Amino acid sequence: MLPRFPARAEDIVRNRINRAPSPVLAVGIPWASIILASMATFSPVIASAPLLPPFSYMMLLAWRMLRPGMLPVWVGLPLGAIDDLFSGQPFGSAIILWSLTMLAMEVIDERFLWRGFLQDWLAGSALLAGYLFLAASFAGFAAGYPLPLSIGPQLLLSVFLFPVITRVVALLDRVRLLPLRRI
Numbered sequence: 001m002l003p004r005f006p007a008r009a010e011d012i013v014r015n016r017i018n019r020a021p022s023p024v025l026a027v028g029i030p031w032a033s034i035i036l037a038s039m040a041t042f043s044p045v046i047a048s049a050p051l052l053p054p055f056s057y058m059m060l061l062a063w064r065m066l067r068p069g070m071l072p073v074w075v076g077l078p079l080g081a082i083d084d085l086f087s088g089q090p091f092g093s094a095i096i097l098w099s100l101t102m103l104a105m106e107v108i109d110e111r112f113l114w115r116g117f118l119q120d121w122l123a124g125s126a127l128l129a130g131y132l133f134l135a136a137s138f139a140g141f142a143a144g145y146p147l148p149l150s151i152g153p154q155l156l157l158s159v160f161l162f163p164v165i166t167r168v169v170a171l172l173d174r175v176r177l178l179p180l181r182r183i
Contacts, residue, residue, distance in 0.1 A: 128155070
């Protein structure tokens with residue numbers, strides 16, 4: 001038997017009325033996507049200099065820019081700790097930097113109520129550059145030699161991939177808000 005598709009647009013709207021998204025998906029997808037992006041450092045890419053962009057930090061920025069009130073300000077502490085465990089950075093660097101980022105995003109949201117794609121990209125690029133420079137500085141202090149000089153390719157790749165990450169987050173947001181179907 002073939003599946004039955006709605007014949008009219010009214011039937012599609014009627015099927016979504018009185019349906020709510022799953023609370024588990026609505027709250028869990030942003031957290032899970034950021035945590036899974038933290039695990040991207042387990043990829044088999046081997047390089048002599050940092051090349052892989054900080055996907056988890058980019059996901060945090062994208063979620064914060066797409067849905068400003070969804071992630072609380074204190075989210076930098078637990079998610080930063082998880083990222084520190086997976087990234088190999090000195091423990092506490094992501095906790096501090098992610099918490100400062102969330103505070104900076106609060107200031108940006110209060111200052112610029114209406115933002116567009118270009119403003120979000122510029123703000124994200126500036127925050128990414130600051131994050132990469134400070135994270136490399138923290139790692140350089142721990143290693144005993146300066147690392148911020150080697151983040152150029154990583155910074156360029158991060159800035160150019162940021163719109164792609166924002167698009168992925170927008171798709172995850174659509175999945176997050178899908179209504180539940182009753183059986």
